[in-house]
Amino acid sequence: xxxxxxxxxxxxxxxKEDGTIDEKLAAREIEYTIGAGVHGISVGGSTGEGPTLRxxxxxxxxxxxxxxxxxxxxxxxxxxxxxxxxxxxxxxAAKEAGADAVMVTPTAYNVLVPDExxxxxxYSTLSREVQLPIIIYNVIPQNxxxxxxxxxxxxxxxxxxxxxxxxxxxxxxxxxxxxxxDKGLVYAATDDMLYTCYDSGADGxxxxxxxxxxxxxxxxxxxxxxxxxxHAKELQDQMYDCWQSIAGNQFPIRLxxxxxxxxxxxxxxxxxxxxxxxxxxxxIEKAFEKMG
Numbered sequence: 001x002x003x004x005x006x007x008x009x010x011x012x013x014x015x016k017e018d019g020t021i022d023e024k025l026a027a028r029e030i031e032y033t034i035g036a037g038v039h040g041i042s043v044g045g046s047t048g049e050g051p052t053l054r055x056x057x058x059x060x061x062x063x064x065x066x067x068x069x070x071x072x073x074x075x076x077x078x079x080x081x082x083x084x085x086x087x088x089x090x091x092x093a094a095k096e097a098g099a100d101a102v103m104v105t106p107t108a109y110n111v112l113v114p115d116e117x118x119x120x121x122x123y124s125t126l127s128r129e130v131q132l133p134i135i136i137y138n139v140i141p142q143n144x145x146x147x148x149x150x151x152x153x154x155x156x157x158x159x160x161x162x163x164x165x166x167x168x169x170x171x172x173x174x175x176x177x178x179x180x181x182d183k184g185l186v187y188a189a190t191d192d193m194l195y196t197c198y199d200s201g202a203d204g205x206x207x208x209x210x211x212x213x214x215x216x217x218x219x220x221x222x223x224x225x226x227x228x229x230x231h232a233k234e235l236q237d238q239m240y241d242c243w244q245s246i247a248g249n250q251f252p253i254r255l256x257x258x259x260x261x262x263x264x265x266x267x268x269x270x271x272x273x274x275x276x277x278x279x280x281x282x283x284i285e286k287a288f289e290k291m292g
Contacts, residue, residue: 009211
């Protein structure tokens, strides 16, 4: 298993007007991010509009990421499916394409949300069938993985190795750290408080802000690891307003507009995420102008 700590940005998926993936733009964005010194790459997550991607599209993104990552940098593939069968199929497709790990959301559709035993079956089946390191992507408010279940999955399955803690902010991340001790990896995903997450025990981050500011986020992590907490906190403060302007509904199109403001070409979002209000664009521009 490759080292999976540190800064692992979830990459955008650029689309063309016809809804297909713009692989040239995807390659350019991955190359730019790798050049910032990140420790790995994640494709097909929320930032990459993962729920809209077919298995073969995930494979295409993995193949591109493999071209730019070295032997020490893991490629993590998002898996966002509504049933165990489809999640296993996507996981196997990711493995075939060369992914080093899968990052799997709990099932999301309201009337199909299982109880805790159902989610244990979901992840333990993935572990048994896919046999690839699994990071739980704890992002579904109506189907939250609790610390006790995470601890059980770490202890009783072979391949569940960590959790990306999105719901519940820093207190939830701390609860996960307390539950698993040093047995599992806990990743920060509270974009505006990454330093605070590191100070609360996070092993790194898989978080959208990393895709916007990869160099600054690597600098923050390196500063924290070197014991320079003052500078790490300064960088968190520096990015705070920018994140507040991006967060919210239609998140992928907000983030892609932020990349445009920074002079990068993110392509389009996949329909139906096709429109961003002019007032929201001005809000993003103002925040990034303030940051300089």
